[in-house]
Structures are given as C-alpha cells and as structure tokens.
Amino acid sequence: MTAFILVPGVFTGAQVWAETAARLATGGDEVHTVDLTGLGGTRAAEPTDVEGPVDLETHIADVLRAIDVVGPAAGGEIVLVGHDYGVHPVMGAADRRAGRVSRIICVDSALPRDGVPALAAVPDQRLREQTAERGSAEPGELSPPARDEWQRWGSTAGVPAAALDRLTEDAAPQPLGTLLQPLRLTGAVAAVPTTGVLCTGNGTSIELVRMLVGMGDPALQVLTAPGVTFFELPTGHWPMLSCPDELADVLRKAAAGEGHRLEPADATEPPAHLRPFLLDVPQLPRERIGNVDLYLPAHAEEPRPAVVFVHGGPVPADARPTPRDWPTLTGYARYAAGEGVVGVTLDHRLHDVADYERAAGDVAAAVERVRTDPRVDADRIALWFFSGGGPIAADWLEAPPPWLRCLAATYPVLAPLPNWGLPAGRFRPAEAVAHAAALPVVLTRAGLESPEIAATVEEFLAAATRCGADVEVVDVPNGHHGFETRDPTDESREAVHGAMGLVLGRLRDQVAT
Structure with missing residues (x-):
C-alpha cells in the first residue's frame, strides 16, 4: 500500500x-x-x-x-x-x-x-x-x-x-x-x-x-x-x-515508477540544434560587430537589402556556442548572402520568459545598427523570427515601419503560452497582426510541431484571416520544430528554399546581380 x-x-x-x-x-x-x-x-x-x-x-x-x-x-x-x-x-x-x-x-x-x-x-x-x-x-x-x-x-x-x-x-x-x-x-x-x-x-x-x-x-x-x-x-x-x-x-x-523517461544526451552526438544545416551554403565572410554578425554578399558594390534572423529561446545565458553561431542561423544567413543580400545573425538576451522586453530591445538596437551600416540598404529590411523569438515579432506587426518589407517566422510561438505570465498588451503576434496592414508575412509551419506551439500558430492564422493580413504559409508536413537540423529531407529543403524565395522576392527588385 x-x-x-x-x-x-x-x-x-x-x-x-x-x-x-x-x-x-x-x-x-x-x-x-x-x-x-x-x-x-x-x-x-x-x-x-x-x-x-x-x-x-x-x-x-x-x-x-x-x-x-x-x-x-x-x-x-x-x-x-x-x-x-x-x-x-x-x-x-x-x-x-x-x-x-x-x-x-x-x-x-x-x-x-x-x-x-x-x-x-x-x-x-x-x-x-x-x-x-x-x-x-x-x-x-x-x-x-x-x-x-x-x-x-x-x-x-x-x-x-x-x-x-x-x-x-x-x-x-x-x-x-x-x-x-x-x-x-x-x-x-x-x-x-x-x-x-x-x-x-x-x-x-x-x-x-x-x-x-x-x-x-x-x-x-x-x-x-x-x-x-x-x-x-x-x-x-x-x-x-x-x-x-x-x-x-x-x-x-x-x-509505481511508471512514466515517460527522457534519454540522456549522447555524448558522441551533437544536440539537435547544433547538427549541420540541411543545405550546402556558400562560405561567405562574416563580420562581427558587437552582438551582431553580418554575412556579406560577394562583390557588392552598392548597398544591399538585409535579412535579420532572430533566434528563439529562452536560451541559457552560459550556452556555448551562442545562438548567432548555431548552424541553422548561420545557414540561413549564408544562404541569404549567397543570393545577394546581407544576412544578419545576432545574440539577444532571452534567457527566461521574463526577458522578452530586454530581448526585444536588443533586437531593435541590432536592427538599427544594421540599417546604419553603409553596405546595407536601410529602406529594404526583412526580419525573420524563429521559435520562442516569435513573440518579439508583435512589436513589428503592431506598427510596421516603412523600411520593413517582409516579416518571416519559422516554427514560431505566436501567442504566449499560458504559464509564461507575460503582461497583457505586448508580445502577442496573434493580436498584433490585426495592425500589420499590408506588411507581407511568410510563415513556415512544422507539421510535427508540439501541440502547445501549434495552437498559437493556428490562433495567429485565424486572426490573420479575419483581418485580411498578407500571410503566405510554407508547410513542412513531416517536419519537427527545428527541422533544418533534425529532418534533413527533400521536403525540408524545399521548404527552406520556398520560404527564402518568398522573403527575397520582396527585396530582389533592389538587389544588384
């Protein structure tokens, strides 16, 4: 007993x-x-x-x-x-x-x-x-x-x-x-x-x-x-x-000792988020400025548009490597640079769900730093949010600046989870999308997403439909959260190509080739 x-x-x-x-x-x-x-x-x-x-x-x-x-x-x-x-x-x-x-x-x-x-x-x-x-x-x-x-x-x-x-x-x-x-x-x-x-x-x-x-x-x-x-x-x-x-x-x-057990990490294998990116991308040079990395197109003689990739989280403060060096982020940034635009990764301080305000400030400061770089066309910027970085996108959906030509989100959290306790009125993309006006949004949806995150995506899409927002969805039916390193399949590769093509399509008319 x-x-x-x-x-x-x-x-x-x-x-x-x-x-x-x-x-x-x-x-x-x-x-x-x-x-x-x-x-x-x-x-x-x-x-x-x-x-x-x-x-x-x-x-x-x-x-x-x-x-x-x-x-x-x-x-x-x-x-x-x-x-x-x-x-x-x-x-x-x-x-x-x-x-x-x-x-x-x-x-x-x-x-x-x-x-x-x-x-x-x-x-x-x-x-x-x-x-x-x-x-x-x-x-x-x-x-x-x-x-x-x-x-x-x-x-x-x-x-x-x-x-x-x-x-x-x-x-x-x-x-x-x-x-x-x-x-x-x-x-x-x-x-x-x-x-x-x-x-x-x-x-x-x-x-x-x-x-x-x-x-x-x-x-x-x-x-x-x-x-x-x-x-x-x-x-x-x-x-x-x-x-x-x-x-x-x-x-x-x-x-009685029953229940699901988590497997310890295999010391001989890297964790899922540090596995290789699923595409071969050009190894273009990187320039590090503070918490921002710029991946520059080859032979760029005039200012180019930029895509800023915003990592998710929360990420432990002592995690190494830091997110801007994770294969997924560097892979996307190099892919963008290979297509003639500046790819940008950064580190922001989302170490706990209480840190969204601070992390949003880090992202805003990084974007301004990128826009003031003479090699960047300050009037043609795209922001691309991943995973738990998704709530930060609400600030940009709420009041899109004219230079923001596209907002992308990949397996994002688009509404705070119930136990996060975020204050009302901010960091809720599913509410902010009603104010996005004509801002194009590209959303990559993982078919094998966790139900909790998937529910926030569906809430966002329902709100976008109600207000007539310009949202294009790229589906990865057999993809998990973090599919770029977890699921290196043709389906996943096509999704990355498709999402990147949609984002670059909003910038390409100003790219010198």
Missing part, C-alpha cells in the same frame, strides 16, 4: 484535493492531505516552533509533521505530491526525510532549486515584480485572486464553473514569507525519485521539456536521471479540479 501525502498550492487548502484523494482511497491507498499553516491549517503548538511570520520553513515543518505521523503507520511507501507552490515545502521536507520518501510528484510545477524562492515560479511577471518589491520589509499576505483572475496563476482550462466558484470561496491569503524565503536543500533529496505531471493546457509538455533539456542547460540535465519520469494530462493548471479521476490514476502509476 502507498501512503500519499497531498500538499496544495498557492492560496489553497487541503480541500482542493478532495475528489482526487477520494479516488485514491477507493483504490486502497492511504491518503493524507496537508493544510498548510495560514492556508487552512494552523501552526502546531510545539515548544520547538519559532515565533514570527509564516514562511517557507513553517510549511516545510507542516509537511514534516505529516511524514512523521504517517511514517510509522504506513504499511508501504510514502509518496509526497505537491501542486504549484506546494512543491517547495515538499522538496524541503523530502530533503530532510529522504530515507522515508519513496517518490516526489510535482503536479504542473517545475523542480525547485536550492537557494531559489518560490516567487521565481510565479507565472505572472508583473505580480512577481510587485511582490518582490514589497519584500521582507513589508511582511504580510498576498490577497487571493478574484474569480476571473485565477488565470494569472495558471490556466483554468477544464475547471467546471462550480469548482472555480469553490476555489475562489475557499482561497486564503498567501503569507509573503512563503514566497520570498529561499528554499534550502542539503542535496539529500537528489536521491529521491521524482515524477513530473505536466498539464498541456497550461503550456507544458514532455516534448517542450525535451527541447529545453536539449539546449544543454546543466541545471536541467537532472531531468534525464533514471529515477525521473513524466506524465501528461490534457488540461489546465488545476487537474485536481478539472480531471480528478485521471489525476488519481496518474499519481498511482507514478508511485
């Missing part, structure tokens, strides 16, 4: 687990739900308790007490389940009782890191900044959201109206100290097997995790360990309310 200890997330008490707990119990498992202090529970009156505001350590103590009560009575193994913020006290408690916990299950939440406060995982960036500004100098509470504000904390997709009403009625203020106090781990928890339950309706999937791991961030390599598994649920951020029976089934399977 498994003893499940279910720990709720931000603003919520044990009652949020009621239906899932009942399903587990009917299957013969022992189930305990934790009311965290200040969120439904009260601080235990023990001599060892420290007086003062409720913080993360208070909630870790709550989970430790549950482990210590359940442990001697449990006939089987203890599985700690944390949803949302609840993963932080779960990790802290498991670190101190590592020998008594058989598995940690993270329900739609990232694996916390030592020294990082739970505030870093709050999806709403503006709220995160405002809370950080209050800081420890203003101890207190964070008010729970109103009924129509829960989306700021995660997608409510699939949650019945009555359940959303109950969630709102039962919500309690979150003590600020629980979000601001850094999590401290000794490292013992690393030996405890872990399962991530990813809610695809909130913008996370196994494929997206695989892509992030493939970027080479050392902190994410732990996700390929043998004891780490994953499940997906096609719902929003609150599966205990939207699909409690399905969640219970997944929890039971996870406790």
